[in-house]
Amino acid sequence: MEIIETLISGLSSGGTYAMIALGYTMVYGIAKMLNFAHGDIIMVGGYAIYTTMIATKNPILGLGVAIIFCMLLGISVEKIAYKPLRGASPLAVLITAIGVSYLLQSTAQMIFGTAPKMVIVAEMGNMEIGALKIPYYIIVTLVCSAIVMVALTLFVKKTKTGRAMVAVSEDRGAAQLMGINVNRIIMITFAIGSALAALAGFFMLMKAPSLTNTLGAMPGIKAFTAAVIGGIGSIPGAMIGGLLLGIVEAVTSKSAAIAPYTDAIEFLILIIILLVRPTGILGKVRREKV
């Protein structure tokens, strides 16, 4: 029974990683940049939930506010910080993203201080099925992230905007020739990625209610790892990478002897996968176009 509980819990935290990894991978695929400020959007989402809940005590409203606020933030960051650098060297964009990351963290610290805030999203008990005992937050996370993953896959495959995203990610110039407004597609990508980050922030606060301005830092790095494991730029890859990372984390943290090395083991897996398949599990080698 314990193994099933561990697996379910792993899939659930993997769902959270997948939400974040999707933001990294979509932005990388479409805007061709690594948005290292992505993790901090989670933190901003957390504070949006916190602020809304102080005012209304309503966690669902808090999530709604967080999603909208993060979408607007993501779009603004792209417009102000990244768009002027389109065509600049990737290194300049990367450093800008790191700058945005610090800017967001420091702004949060100035507004909310350094002391952790307690955000009890909801008091939830355990679900018991026979001998299985699983906390409700795990079930909620698992179900919500599964729904989002299916919805996003359908969106990309079946809608005009989704196909335009695939086209831009494959060949920006050819996409423009089709009449696709690349700037608009990049904006939509940042909006979707940031909304998913806000959702991930909600999941994380359900699991552990302590909120600081570095909430998104470590999960951000780990989700980036998940995106690379799955093949950066690939949407199903980010999902697989996220779930895999969640399961590895759940399994390793079960044993007292290995638990302290959980992070090390995760990054070791990254190294091994990259040695065997440098493009990640579902990554493709794309020929450079001039």
Place this chain on the structure above:
Amino acid sequence: MALLEVKDLQVYYGVIQALKGISFEVNEGEIVTLIGANGAGKTTTMQSIIGLIPSNHGTVIFDGQDITKVPCHKLVHAGLTQVPEGRRIFQELTVYENLLMGGFSQKDQSILKQDIEKIYERFPRLAERKNQIAGTLSGGEQQMLAIGRAMMSRPKLLLLDEPSMGLSPLLVDQVFEIIKQLRDDGTTILLVEQNAGKSLAISDRAYVLELGEIVLSGTGAELAASEEVKKAYLGG
């Protein structure tokens, strides 16, 4: 009146001047070809007209409208599109989805469906392979798809950049036949080609580009008969 009028177009890559002020025009119903060696500035001209490379000087007038500074994605709506060099079809999408992308600017679903059927009629091979991933098509089929995809936007003027590149001789003939048909069906064509002989044969008019300048112009037949062209581009 000319459908496309290019006046004194200049493009720099850093300090290197790739186009040294070229002027030419394409009239409605014509096939006009730019021939020239590698590095003459043919592709730069095409990319600059369509807005993928910014020009530093000069104007491009299309259908009476100054489109010099109009971004690429808006030109499709105006009736101008390009089959890019190297085809650049969307490898990960199916044939059908590629055609859908070509009709991205078409809002009317029923017209979109009709247009896809028309492309399938023109290129039966694409109909046979409509659910196949485009990256698995042969070079010739990919070229058909690239042309079909461009035709989906119902262009008034179609720019074709090296459509015969990398194709077998048999397919090259087929591609030139298709270009002629497109013109006969009412699409004006601006063609860029290294295959000077075949392209001059179907051209109404042509220009010879050398190191970023137009050095010769005339009807297709005139240029094909010109000693200079024969020597430089027709192998004798």
